[in-house]
Amino acid sequence: MGDGSTLEPEGPALQDLSASEIESILDAAASFKKSKTSKALAGRVATLIFSEPSTSTRSSFEIAARRLSAEVLGFSTASSSLLKGETLLDTIWNLEAMGVEYFVVRHEVSGILEELAPRTKASLINAGDGAHEHPTQALLDILTLREKKGALKGLKVVIVGDILHSRVARSNIHGLKKLGAKVTVCGPRALVPSGIESLGAAVSHDLDAALSGADAVNVLRLQLERQKENFVTSLPDYYAAYGVTAERLSKIPGCAVLHPGPMNRGVEIESAAADGPQSAILEQVSNGVLVRMAVLALIEEWRSHAG
């Protein structure tokens, strides 16, 4: 990867970024706080391809691209038609032939972007692939923590919930570890994949023990259909053991609460915790636009250098 100021056109997978590259994205994002808009992507077309519904990530990317003066082509997709990699590749090739250079892709299959990226000259930006990575979400989580806590080094961050199926968890582990934070993943054994500790995270199955001394807790959304597959016993049972509540937070007043949204209030998080003084959830949403602007602008910089 480049010199730390620009990103290769595949867009970031946090696993592949260095600490300094992450810092430079965060710095670029912070700079957009003041300057709100730019002409960086004037004359470019960014296409959003989402094979899973996601109002917030999609809106966030769309606003980011527009603030950089790009034209935005929204793409409603029936997920079944794009499930196969080839169909998606055909779609990308077609749009590329029409002059589209940026594709923001959300797909339910882990690894699909790694398969597609080498086969197109356009830049693919990962808006979440299966349970693999959701890089911009982790970047905005980390930016939010940096604003709240200063440096990331030495922070104790707990990620709680469905680690097995979570791209947010994986990208956060990679990013946080690279910046020197200590990460604990917490959830029932059924939802914590064996071997996850090889990514450098500690593993806990006891939320109260994990939260002790935590500087931040990132609460993952529990897909309600997990219950049907017997990954959880019942939603109230899950809430009793792993719900982040105001009572649990009262023991750790310095702990910031993050959630990638959308929230299942009363399932993984209590409203009083989501909306309370320790919550940084709305800051995350604001930072999301800035981080996505930074990523798009840095990739554009790389593309113009690469000629």
Added chain:
Amino acid sequence: MPGNLVIKGGLVVDPSQRLEEVRDVFVEGGKIAKKAPEGALVVDAAGCWVVPGLVDMHVHLREPGREADETIASGAAAAAAGGVTTVLAMPNTEPPLDNPSLLSLLRAKAAIDAKVNVLFAAAVSLGQRGAALTEIFRLREAGAAALSDDGRPVMDSGLMRRALEYSRDAGLLLIDHAEDLGLSAAAPMNEGPAAAAKGLRGAPWSAETIHVLRDVALCELTGAGVHIAHISAAQSVAAVRSAKKRGLPISAEAAPHHFALTDGDIEGFDADYKMNPPLRSKADREALLEGLADGTIDAIATDHAPHDGAKKAAGLALAPCGVIGLETSLGLALTLLVAKKVIDKKRLVELMSAGPARLLGLKGKGSLRPGCDGDVTIVDPKARWTVPGSFISKSRNSPFLGMNLKGRAKATIVAGEVVHAL
């Protein structure tokens, strides 16, 4: 005369005769002969090993139904190129090979199309649906060489019990794809750190071992032989070893990809590393090496499973399972097992020829005794080669592309006919 050969000056390795010495091998009228026949073609084997033709007891030839991926003709040609003279084709075709008339048709087709001996395993259950048994006696009469629902496990243990009783009565080996589908849950790779890192669900080793242990129990109950296909997990190897110690008629085969690679070797999301059972951990791979060496594992079989390129382009999560193996099997075994002294050349011949021939009850195969079939593989143990990007097989879904190997088949001889020569 066709079928008359003198194979000259090679090191003959034939465990059935406790033989490992330089001598000539003669073939007359398609059979191994005691002395040189008149007017025979002379094949120079100096510097090479001359071994009984290799038997691969687990391949998928895709005919009928998926001829774009492979056919009996292309699969047999791939076998010949890999030094394999006999293959056992699995019945998970479209439609599945579950009735005597389809079997007769395929055997007739193989007799015309195939460069090597093609044997067929018939399905255990109708449509491989795991509900009702196939007509085992009529299938035997039609020439079935074994029984298997491979591609799927026999999930119902009651049905498996009956299948074993009938396979024993019919004298056919039952080959089981051991997998508890509830545990493996269609996961695309092995459970462990690599799956956790990629964000893919993993199938635990126990999905295989549970069925191996069940098969051991049913083997003891029925007295019927059970053969475990493509064994992949350390605990499964341990289960087979202890059952063998108790004298039970259980056997197992291992595939080259499982003794060559682990889940940590999977490049990104490349579906050419996807097969079922999946690549497992280092400890599992080491257990396979041990089992290959100590006799727990009886055969090396490729599970050759061709898929055309577009299907594999879907990536690790979505692509179908399976890799090709016929053209790389011998090279991998020579490079990773013999050259690394995991096994010696005699054991190699047992695993790749005599062992599978014995398990399938193939008289006249797996041996170079006079009177046996004139199926011979000439192995050049020193030939260095790189696995190319194109294959004789119609498909190229191999995780070994570009790998440097030492040793390969210099010539393949079936009933005294040279069907492949470098």
